[in-house]
Amino acid sequence: MLPGVQVGQPVAHRLAYLWRAPAWGRPLLVERSSWDRCRRGLSIEGNDVVEFFEATLNWPSWLAWTAVALIQCFLLINLVAGGALFFIWLERKVAGRIQDRLGPTRVGGKFGWLQTLADGIKLLAKEDIVPKEADPFLFRMAPYVSFTASFCGWLALPFADNWVGQRLNVAVFFIVAIVGLEVFGVILAGYASGSKWSLFGAMREAAQVVSYEVPLGLCIVVPVMIAGSMDLVTIGNKQAGYFTNWFIFHDPAAFVVFWVYFTCAVASVNRAPFDLAEAESELVAGFHTEYSGLRWSFFFMAEYGSMLLVSALAAILFFGGWHGPFPIISQGLVPALAAMTGASVDSPVLVYLANLAGCANLIFKAVIGVTVMMWVRWTLPRLRIDQVLTTCLKYCVPLAALCFLAEVWFQLYPHTNPMPLNRLQWGAPRASIEVREGWLPLSPVSPDDVQEAQLTHSQEHRG
Amino acid sequence: MATRLEDPRVVEFDVRTDEMLVNMGPQHPSTHGVLRLVLRTDGEVVSEVQPHIGYLHRCAEKIGENLTPRQWIPYTDRMDYLAGMNMNLGWSLTVEKLLRYELPEKARHLRVIICELGRIASHLVGMGAYGLDLGTFSPFLYAFREREKILDLFEEACGARLTYSYICPGGATADLPKGWLQKCEKFLDEFAPVIDEYHALLTTNAIFIKRTAGIGILPAEMAIDYGCSGPVLRGSGVDFDLRRDGEPRYTSMYDGYAFEVVVQKDGHYPRDHKYPPVPKEAVLGDCWHRFYVRMLEVVQSMDLVRQGIEFYSRSKGDWGTPIKLNQKLPKGEAYLETEAPRGQMGFYIVSDGSSIPWRVRARSSSFCNLSVVSELCRGCLIADVPAIVGSLDIVMGEIDR
Numbered sequence: 023m024l025p026g027v028q029v030g031q032p033v034a035h036r037l038a039y040l041w042r043a044p045a046w047g048r049p050l051l052v053e054r055s056s057w058d059r060c061r062r063g064l065s066i067e068g069n070d071v072v073e074f075f076e077a078t079l080n081w082p083s084w085l086a087w088t089a090v091a092l093i094q095c096f097l098l099i100n101l102v103a104g105g106a107l108f109f110i111w112l113e114r115k116v117a118g119r120i121q122d123r124l125g126p127t128r129v130g131g132k133f134g135w136l137q138t139l140a141d142g143i144k145l146l147a148k149e150d151i152v153p154k155e156a157d158p159f160l161f162r163m164a165p166y167v168s169f170t171a172s173f174c175g176w177l178a179l180p181f182a183d184n185w186v187g188q189r190l191n192v193a194v195f196f197i198v199a200i201v202g203l204e205v206f207g208v209i210l211a212g213y214a215s216g217s218k219w220s221l222f223g224a225m226r227e228a229a230q231v232v233s234y235e236v237p238l239g240l241c242i243v244v245p246v247m248i249a250g251s252m253d254l255v256t257i258g259n260k261q262a263g264y265f266t267n268w269f270i271f272h273d274p275a276a277f278v279v280f281w282v283y284f285t286c287a288v289a290s291v292n293r294a295p296f297d298l299a300e301a302e303s304e305l306v307a308g309f310h311t312e313y314s315g316l317r318w319s320f321f322f323m324a325e326y327g328s329m330l331l332v333s334a335l336a337a338i339l340f341f342g343g344w345h346g347p348f349p350i351i352s353q354g355l356v357p358a359l360a361a362m363t364g365a366s367v368d369s370p371v372l373v374y375l376a377n378l379a380g381c382a383n384l385i386f387k388a389v390i391g392v393t394v395m396m397w398v399r400w401t402l403p404r405l406r407i408d409q410v411l412t413t414c415l416k417y418c419v420p421l422a423a424l425c426f427l428a429e430v431w432f433q434l435y436p437h438t439n440p441m442p443l444n445r446l447q448w449g450a451p452r453a454s455i456e457v458r459e460g461w462l463p464l465s466p467v468s469p470d471d472v473q474e475a476q477l478t479h480s481q482e483h484r485g
Numbered sequence: 486m487a488t489r490l491e492d493p494r495v496v497e498f499d500v501r502t503d504e505m506l507v508n509m510g511p512q513h514p515s516t517h518g519v520l521r522l523v524l525r526t527d528g529e530v531v532s533e534v535q536p537h538i539g540y541l542h543r544c545a546e547k548i549g550e551n552l553t554p555r556q557w558i559p560y561t562d563r564m565d566y567l568a569g570m571n572m573n574l575g576w577s578l579t580v581e582k583l584l585r586y587e588l589p590e591k592a593r594h595l596r597v598i599i600c601e602l603g604r605i606a607s608h609l610v611g612m613g614a615y616g617l618d619l620g621t622f623s624p625f626l627y628a629f630r631e632r633e634k635i636l637d638l639f640e641e642a643c644g645a646r647l648t649y650s651y652i653c654p655g656g657a658t659a660d661l662p663k664g665w666l667q668k669c670e671k672f673l674d675e676f677a678p679v680i681d682e683y684h685a686l687l688t689t690n691a692i693f694i695k696r697t698a699g700i701g702i703l704p705a706e707m708a709i710d711y712g713c714s715g716p717v718l719r720g721s722g723v724d725f726d727l728r729r730d731g732e733p734r735y736t737s738m739y740d741g742y743a744f745e746v747v748v749q750k751d752g753h754y755p756r757d758h759k760y761p762p763v764p765k766e767a768v769l770g771d772c773w774h775r776f777y778v779r780m781l782e783v784v785q786s787m788d789l790v791r792q793g794i795e796f797y798s799r800s801k802g803d804w805g806t807p808i809k810l811n812q813k814l815p816k817g818e819a820y821l822e823t824e825a826p827r828g829q830m831g832f833y834i835v836s837d838g839s840s841i842p843w844r845v846r847a848r849s850s851s852f853c854n855l856s857v858v859s860e861l862c863r864g865c866l867i868a869d870v871p872a873i874v875g876s877l878d879i880v881m882g883e884i885d886r
Contacts, residue, residue, distance in 0.1 A: 121626040218507050222529070222867065294620060295692055303515040303618045304868045403692045404620025406868040407529055 094187045098176045106326040110138045112389075113396050120400045148315035155216025156312065164214060165313065165320035168207025172327035175200040179334055180255045182344040182380035193254040194242055197335060198235075201290065201328055205231040208292075208299055211321070212309040223308030226407055227292065227299035233414040234289040234296075240422035241283035244276055244429045245269045245339040254335075258343030265347035270340040273439045275428035280340045282422050284391075287332035289410070292325065294399035298407055333391025334384060341387050344380030351379045504532065511540045515618045515871040518881030522858070524870065531870060534862040536855055541885035549845030554580040554654055554834070555810045557845065561832075562648035564847065565883040567610050568826045570603035570639070572883075573652035575823040579832040580654035582734055583819035584808070592656035592805035593738055594797035598669070599642070599652065601786040601793065605676075606635040607826035608779045608786075611878040615776060616687055618875035619696050624686045631679055634672050641665060654812075656805015666794050673787055680784065688773075688780060689761045697773040698766035701861040701873035705770065711860075712853035715828025716782060717877055720775035724748045727824035735823055742792050747781040749774040760784075772876035779878070782826075811840045818844075827851050827878060847886055851879040 075086035111126065114137065118125025130136025152158050178193040178200075180186035190196050205227055212224020248269050249257040261267050270280050289296040300308035310321050337343055345352075356376050360367045405413065432439050510521035519540035525533040545564065549557045554576070561576045562569040574596060581588065588596075613628030636646045642661055643651035651657055687693050703713070708721040718725055726746040728739050749769060760781065767773045814836035822831040828850025835844035854877045861873045 117622070121623045122630055123626065218505060225528075297620070298868075301620060301868065303620055303871050306513060400621075400623050401686070402621060403616065403687075403690065403696055404868075405692055406696060406866055408866065409695055 094177075098187055099173060102173050102176055102327040102330075103323060105330050106323040107138045107142070109326045109330065109392060110141070110322065111135065112393070114138075116393060116396045117400045120397065142319060145315050145319045150315045150317065151312070153216055153312050157214040157216070160210050160214035161312075162317070164207050164211035165317045165324070166207070167210055168204050168324040169320045169327070171200055171203035171207060172324040172331065174203075175331045176327070178254065179331065180258060180338070180343070181384055182377035183259060184255055185377050185381060186255060189255055190253065192252045194246055194252045194257070194335075194339070197254075197331070198239060198242060201331060202231065202235050204291075204324060204328060207321075207324065208309045211313065212299075215309070215312040217312050219305045219307070219311045220309050223299040223301075223305050223311070226301075226305075227309060229407070230292075230296065230298060230410055230414075231290060233411055234286050234418070237282060237414060237418035237422040238286040238290055240419070240426050241279045241286060242335075242339065243426055244279045247429050247433055248272050248276060254338050254343075258338050258345070261342040262345050262352065263349055265342060267345075268340065268342040271441060273429065273432045273441050275425040275432060276340065277441070279422060279425040279429070280336070282418055282425065283336060283340070284394075286414075286418055286422075287336065288395055288398065289414070291328040291332055293329065293395050295402040295405050296410055297399075297404060298410060301404055303404075329392050329395055330388055333395070334388035336391055337384055337387035343387075344377075344384045346379075346383050351376050355379075503527075509870065510537075516874060517614065517879055519885075520855070520874070520879070520881055522870065522874070524862075524867070526867060529866050529868075531862055531865050531867060534859045534870065536858055538852075538855070538881070538884050541881045543886065545886040546845050546847060550842060553811055553840045554814070554842065555808055555812065558650045558653050559648060561847075562650055563882055564849070564886055565607070565825060565827060565830070565851070565880045566647060567880055568603045568607035569647065569649045570599050570652060571607070571823065571825040572830065573650060574600050575821070575825065575830045575832050577652050577654045578735060578738075578823060579819050579821040579834050580808070580814075582821050583814060583817060583834055583836060584654065584812070585815075586655060586808075588656065589802040589805050590800040591797060591802045594793050594800055595657055595661060595804055596652055597738060597742065598661075598790050598793040598797060599639075599657075601789040602635050602638065602669070604786045604826045605783050605790075606632045608783050609635075611779055611826070612683060612687070612776070612783075615875040615878070616693075618871040619693060621686070621693075624683060627679070627682060627686070631676055634675070638665065638669055638672060641668070653807045655808040656803075658807055660804040661797075666798060669790065670794060673790060677787065680780070683780065684761050688777060689764075694764045694766060694773065696868075696872055697771065697776060697876065698764055699768050699771050699773075700865065700869050701772045701876060702768050703770040703775075703857060703861060707857065707860060708770070711857045713828070713857060714850045714853065715824070715826065716775055716778040717828065717854045717857075719746070719748045720778045721770035722748060722750045724750075727822055727829060731822060731824065734821060739789075741796065742789055744785055744789055747778055747785055749778055772872055775876040775878075813840050814838065814842065822848070825850060827880065827883065828854060830883075849883045849886065851877075851881075851883045855879050855884060 072083075072086045072090050075081045075089060076083060081089070111134065115125040115133070117123075126134025126137035128134055128137075129140045152161055175197045177187040178190045178196045180189070180193075186193075208227045209224045212220040212222075212227070215221075245257060246252050249260045251257060251260075257269075261269055265271070269276050271277065292299050298308075299305075300310060302308075305311070310318055313321065356367060356372050359365075359375070360369070360372060365372060505526050507524045507526055508521065509524055510516040511519040513522075516522060521537040521540065523535045523537060524531050525535075543563070545560045548560055552560075558573055558576060561572040564572050580586075609628040609632045613625035613632075616622070616624035616628075639649055639651070640646050642665060643649050643658060645651070651659075703717065703721050705721045705723050708718050708723060713721070714725070714727075724746055726748075727735060728744070729736065729746055749763075763777070764773070814834075816836055816838040818833070818835040820831060820833040822829050824830075829848070830850055831848030833844070833846040833848070834842045837843040855874075858874060858877065862870055865873065
């Protein structure tokens with residue numbers, strides 16, 4: 023039972039409560055009009071659209087919210103699927119160049135742009151085979167479990183300031199938990215295939231993911247500590263300004279922990295040199311040995327979706343998210359445009375443009391992360407399963423734990439931080455937000471917001 | 486016998502689960518053709534490996550008893566199809582031994598050049614495919630890039646890129662074309678710096694060392710007991726190379742050539758300069774050493790090709806006269822072994838006086854090299870099986886014939 027949820031409340035209220043995902047220990051007052059309370063949890067864009075539906079079209083609140091949720095899901099699923107198309111093409115090009123080849127050149131013009139689409143059509147047309155030994159229901163379900171897990175992580179990932187499917191105050195936690203769920207699809211596939219190779223793949227995956235979740239979690243705690251929040255929008259906004267404000271340059275612990283994070287992220291999304299679950303030279307194709315056609319491609323989409331997700335997460339946690347290395351847009355372009363047009367700096371159009379640039383920034387950083395993963399994949403041999411686990415337990419976990427402790431130290435005694443870049447504080451200073459019960463005001467953060475949050479808080483207490 | 490079971494570093498054997506029989510092959514991607522290995526596994530630990538062969542059996546030897554020696558040459562190409570030239574050489578020398586044929590000087594050097602190039606090409610495949618077995622794809626293509634250049638040279642010399650039938654009893658089917666030697670020298674110049682790339686990507690790569698050093702240790706006595714030969718034997722520290730230790734009819738081919746047998750010994754590196762040192766995890770006779778022997782043999786073969794080019798351009802005479810298709814064979818028998826890239830390749834011929842041999846038999850090195858696999862794999866992990874099989878560098882065409 024969640025604290026504060028009273029027995030006998032309507033189910034809808036409890037669901038609404040979960041939807042909003044408040045922090046533990048927050049005084050709970052579930053009001054009658056819980057949809058109004060939900061808005062706070064959703065992004066600003068969502069709010070605008072919902073208001074449009076409610077006010078202009080006179081839709082009931084629940085319908086407006088459902089419509090917005092569906093629209094956001096549609097946009098995100100296209101992003102994940104389109105991203106997978108792009109990254110499979112990119113991987114083939116990168117691999118080709120690394121291996122002294124050209125990669126795809128024919129389909130769709132000069133660079134083989136449409137190669138993946140052609141492959142996708144081929145996969146669609148392929149026979150869907152379910153082996154006789156397989157458990158038909160689980161076998162069919164496994165790819166969707168994998169893909170859904172990979173996709174759900176995107177719901178909480180901001181692309182720019184408040185451009186997010188569902189803003190959560192525990193977004194980091196949510197994404198790590200959801201990406202961890204992807205392993206269920208793999209285990210299911212391996213178990214249900216009725217093939218020994220698949221079973222080996224599934225067992226390897228289980229062992230690997232269980233061990234790598236530990237250091238991954240420890241790594242993620244470090245930027246969370248620096249920001250004082252698990253809300254990705256807040257974490258991103260705290261890195262505004264010059265690149266020296268990025269958390270990777272915050273202190274030595276954060277710098278080290280990024281590399282541990284990247285290693286663990288590669289392992290947790292099953293990429294070489296940790297791609298043991300599908301090690302083609304050992305296990306034929308591992309957990310997806312028996313899959314063909316579209317089901318097989320769902321595993322692929324899940325893999326590429328997760329790759330982009332962990333890279334984007336790395337970009338937000340360590341590399342300033344949607345903020346460029348120099349505040350050209352927020353401090354140069356936007357004020358200049360505002361001066362030219364006479365609009366205010368926070369006019370919707372300018373905010374939209376700034377967010378668009380921020381989104382491009384984030385995607386660019388994430389693509390760099392993915393490209394590095396590809397580079398690693400096409401360069402290194404694969405580790406053995408015992409070596410993978412040894413790497414995790416002997417190196418990653420202790421290193422991440424040490425960095426965690428070091429970060430605690432730097433938070434307690436900031437003046438001992440030896441990172442010189444951190445002291446400069448160029449550009450926009452980090453927004454200082456009062457962190458109270460994990461519930462943060464919506465950004466952009468201004469003193470007014472904080473005041474309003476306090477006000478609301480006191481009203482709730484009175485209420 | 487030092488299997489991994491007795492290795493004090495291995496601690497994971499105290500957890501036992503149900504045993505499982507797994508078929509690795511004959512369609513498995515890393516069994517180098519159509520080898521089938523039946524693994525008895527306990528979780529990830531392999532307790533027993535049983536190789537099953539015969540999926541590529543084409544009755545080559547029986548066919549040889551129905552064809553004249555000259556006609557059978559294309560069948561030798563298809564034995565070790567990665568080193569067709571060396572197979573041609575073995576058969577040609579055996580037939581020449583039966584015919585007591587004396588080879589012209591120029592043909593001898595031509596054969597050395599061609600066979601050593603064949604050795605480089607074969608080791609390049611072995612090396613690249615080994616990277617593939619360990620999960621890295623790029624070195625494979627880097628190796629093939631260089632191999633293509635050798636195949637181009639072969640194509641120019643004989644018209645074929647894989648099954649050459651170039652060397653034949655009596656010499657070769659044709660002389661090397663004009664300008665070929667310059668092209669060959671150019672290739673060697675281009676190839677020399679590339680070897681460092683291979684060392685960087687594989688030999689000295691930390692993960693590669695982790696995967697190969699101390700894995701599949703083949704002690705020298707066991708290697709000798711099983712009749713292993715070639716790089717597998719020399720990787721275990723046995724100083725044996727038929728180019729030096731073979732019978733005179735074969736070793737005389739290398740008369741005048743300066744070369745040192747590449748052999749791995751503890752603390753002894755045949756070429757102590759510029760080549761990467763042996764990592765401290767490596768044990769004599771493990772996968773890493775077998776791989777390293779091949780890498781060094783490539784360098785040695787380059788030396789031999791360079792020397793051969795010099796001898797060839799200085800020597801007089803012609804490339805030999807191929808025997809007639811229906812050449813009558815003297816009554817008797819002949820057996821001769823050559824040092825093919827994968828080891829000791831022997832051909833046996835018995836003649837009853839007609840032009841068609843009465844009995845033909847081939848002794849394949851890969852067959853003996855493969856036979857140690859069940860000893861080496863006992864107690865290793867599943868991922869080590871491709872690593873061990875790959876380090877033996879077998880070619881199924883040669884085993885099954």
